[in-house]
Amino acid sequence: MPNPGDQVDHYVITRPLGRGGEAAVFQGQDLRTGRPVVLKFFDPTQLGEIAAYERFRREVTIGRLLRRPGIPAVLDVHEDAKPPYLVLEYMEGQSLRTILQESPRLPVPRALQIITNLAELIAYCHQQHVYHRDLKPENVLVDTDGSVRIIDFGIALLDGAPRVTWRGFSGLVGTPEYMAPEQIRGERGGPQTDVYALGVILYELLAGHPPYHSPNPLSTMYQHLNMTAEPLRKLRNDVPDHVAALVAKAMRRRKEERFADAGEFVAALAHPDQVDLSIVDRPDPPLSSPVSESLIKNPLVVLGLVAAGTAIAILLAEALLRR
CATH class of the missing domain: 3.30.200.20 (Phosphorylase Kinase; domain 1)
Structure with missing residues (x-):
């Protein structure tokens, strides 16, 4: 090099x-x-x-x-x-990760400005049948006027692109804190995958941390599939109800329950009166065998889940996945 x-x-x-x-x-x-x-x-x-x-x-x-x-x-x-x-x-701008390191919880108006600009860019990508699949603060640049740039399309997917052979557990694509459940389960991902990441990023902009996080990436992935994130309104009472509901819909575990693409996400941001507030209280069942949230904090339980999850993921992937 x-x-x-x-x-x-x-x-x-x-x-x-x-x-x-x-x-x-x-x-x-x-x-x-x-x-x-x-x-x-x-x-x-x-x-x-x-x-x-x-x-x-x-x-x-x-x-x-x-x-x-x-x-x-x-x-x-x-x-x-x-x-x-x-x-x-070359794109000018400050990394959104750097902004969050300096100010973990952004004011609601600024958070909404950033996520709206980001979602509009992703909506354009979706119109071209391109899915980023690795949206995270490190891949977002923000200029002084609030405009947003997206970088690193290294694992982006073009609809209809050929599949190539998957070669083991490392073939999972994405960053654990921002991966949608379908990515964790080995699917290629699509527009709803980016919608999920948009919801996670907006949650982080407002809460000061991602909804699911752990020192162990496999534990983080398990949380996406099974745990319940702390409601935004519990963490910040200045978050509008429609914003909390929008995040909850974007982060539904089952992709068919989310916004269909980033265009729908943008439309919901623009028309808060049309957001279904009841989704915040709607059950979102786990996608694999649930473990109580108190047990998941036990290091021995986490290690057991990690070992079992790794073995299952490798066996399933080697048997079923062809990228």
């Missing part, structure tokens, strides 16, 4: 932005235009795997398809370079 100061073709790498299991991301400068860019270098050893290569090709296709301010455009593709890399539009 290159390092800051290196020149690759007509791009100079200026600073690292992040590194994951399949790619390293840097800010760079285009020497021809002088403008800043993002360079995403893919680990060539990973691209030898069908799933990783398919995600690379999918990211290229999606980047060329989506053309809207707030979504980084693919400017250049160097598939035959060593290592292969993409050149993406």
